[in-house]
Amino acid sequence: MSEVTTVLVGAGLRGMTYARHALATGAGRVVAVAEPDPGRRARAAEEFGVPPDRVYADWTDAAAAGKLADACVIATQDRMHVAPAVAMADLGYHILLEKPMATDEEDASAIAEAARRNGILLAVCHVLRYTSYTRRLKELLDSGAIGRLVSVQHLEPVGWWHHAHSFVRGNWRAEGTSAPMLLTKSCHDLDWLVHLFGRLPRRVTSFGSLTHLRPGQAPPGATDRCLDCPVEAGCPYSAKRLYLGCLGDADQEFWPLSAVTDDHTEAGVLEALRTGPYGRCAYACDNDVVDNQVVGMEFDSGATCSFTMSAFTPMEQRHTRLMGTHGFIDGDGTTMRLVDFRDGSERTVDTRTGTAGSAGPSAEDGHGGGDEALTDAFFAAVAAGDASLLLSDAAESLATHRVVWAAERARTTGTVVELDAEGRVLTTT
Numbered sequence: 001m002s003e004v005t006t007v008l009v010g011a012g013l014r015g016m017t018y019a020r021h022a023l024a025t026g027a028g029r030v031v032a033v034a035e036p037d038p039g040r041r042a043r044a045a046e047e048f049g050v051p052p053d054r055v056y057a058d059w060t061d062a063a064a065a066g067k068l069a070d071a072c073v074i075a076t077q078d079r080m081h082v083a084p085a086v087a088m089a090d091l092g093y094h095i096l097l098e099k100p101m102a103t104d105e106e107d108a109s110a111i112a113e114a115a116r117r118n119g120i121l122l123a124v125c126h127v128l129r130y131t132s133y134t135r136r137l138k139e140l141l142d143s144g145a146i147g148r149l150v151s152v153q154h155l156e157p158v159g160w161w162h163h164a165h166s167f168v169r170g171n172w173r174a175e176g177t178s179a180p181m182l183l184t185k186s187c188h189d190l191d192w193l194v195h196l197f198g199r200l201p202r203r204v205t206s207f208g209s210l211t212h213l214r215p216g217q218a219p220p221g222a223t224d225r226c227l228d229c230p231v232e233a234g235c236p237y238s239a240k241r242l243y244l245g246c247l248g249d250a251d252q253e254f255w256p257l258s259a260v261t262d263d264h265t266e267a268g269v270l271e272a273l274r275t276g277p278y279g280r281c282a283y284a285c286d287n288d289v290v291d292n293q294v295v296g297m298e299f300d301s302g303a304t305c306s307f308t309m310s311a312f313t314p315m316e317q318r319h320t321r322l323m324g325t326h327g328f329i330d331g332d333g334t335t336m337r338l339v340d341f342r343d344g345s346e347r348t349v350d351t352r353t354g355t356a357g358s359a360g361p362s363a364e365d366g367h368g369g370g371d372e373a374l375t376d377a378f379f380a381a382v383a384a385g386d387a388s389l390l391l392s393d394a395a396e397s398l399a400t401h402r403v404v405w406a407a408e409r410a411r412t413t414g415t416v417v418e419l420d421a422e423g424r425v426l427t428t429t
Contacts, residue, residue: 004028004382005069007093009059009084011035011044013255014098015075018375023048027379031069034062039262059084067091071382074098077171078179082107089114094121094382100187101397103179105405108398115394123378123390124397127370128192130377133333133351140329141196145338147326149197152305156189159315163291164237164282165256168213173287180408181289186309189318190295190407191400193305200399201297201305203418206411208293213237218283225279227270237282243269295407317368333368399423
């Protein structure tokens with residue numbers, strides 16, 4: 001397979017994850033970097049050996065230079081996807097686009113249209129489709145192992161500390177500067193559920209709210225910053241405990257600590273917590289996204305699906321129960337318990353690919369291997385010019401994003417939303 005040259009637009013945690021894996025496998029090589037943060041920009045340029053004349057502070061400068069590579073990884077902040085995606089598509093780049101595709105339907109539609117008119121490959125990073133667990137589960141469903149799929153219960157356990165890190169103190173805390181929680185965190189899950197059913201839902205409804213990490217819920221005596229707080233030691237959301245606890249662990253220093261500070265020393269962490277957003281009391285931030293949400297979906301076959309997102313869990317793999325006419329599957333992201341109603345048999349399907357004794361992929365290690373598998377698929381598809389190597393295209397990603405927006409519409413209006421075959425709203429009742 002030939003090496004695919006790549007422009008990296010956004011050298012944060014997600015962009016670097018994809019670029020590093022492509023480089024490590026020999027599938028891709030970063031030849032230009034566009035990143036507004038000078039520290040991240042310099043580190044990415046050094047790591048990938050990018051010459052100074054191909055290092056840009058803004059993606060518009062990279063676009064102005066013309067087509068520099070075969071492909072482009074776009075991993076900017078969510079609200080900054082549409083302009084670079086459309087511009088790079090118009091230049092003829094194949095695009096790996098971090099999820100969510102965009103923060104509203106108009107922008108997502110513009111991206112899908114740009115991909116269509118330019119005939120480029122565009123893969124939104126719905127990494128859950130690409131795990132070995134998902135591939136095996138999809139094979140079982142499509143083979144009729146449990147008959148016709150009738151009902152699904154799916155839980156996304158965000159994790160109490162992860163929610164506080166990303167959705168209370170972090171970049172995805174407020175709809176006005178980011179997007180609803182269901183889009184920024186759980187568009188993965190609704191896309192995945194549509195993938196399992198093989199079709200879009202016909203009707204959608206939803207309930208959810210911000211119930212806990214808000215003013216008025218703080219423990220008595222709490223102060224605005226963890227470093228000054230007399231009750232910090234007993235608080236589940238102690239920033240001091242969380243981030244100092246990352247020191248000495250290379251994986252945790254990469255994430256979540258690198259979002260807090262580049263100075264991975266005790267003094268550096270304490271300074272960041274004293275002055276930066278991640279040291280704030282989790283009950284005294286400007287967050288407004290929900291901390292729990294339920295989405296109900298009904299399909300044209302009569303099948304139903306319930307999805308629950310909750311902050312009040314450990315950070316774990318997703319848990320899914322799939323109920324069919326002939327059997328039942330209970331899965332945890334790595335293994336599945338399959339019960340066959342026809343003969344009463346029961347078996348365990350283990351999709352872990354680690355060495356003997358390995359615990360297998362966890363919630364923290366690249367979405368159960370999905371990050372790596374998606375990167376492999378994208379670069380292979382570009383090298384071969386074969387769109388069939390990707391598990392979804394721009395049009396399908398747009399359709400599953402529409403399900404997310406329909407669910408948010410249902411939640412905020414207290415209604416049931418009916419969709420057409422492409423996910424567009426037909427009626428609201």
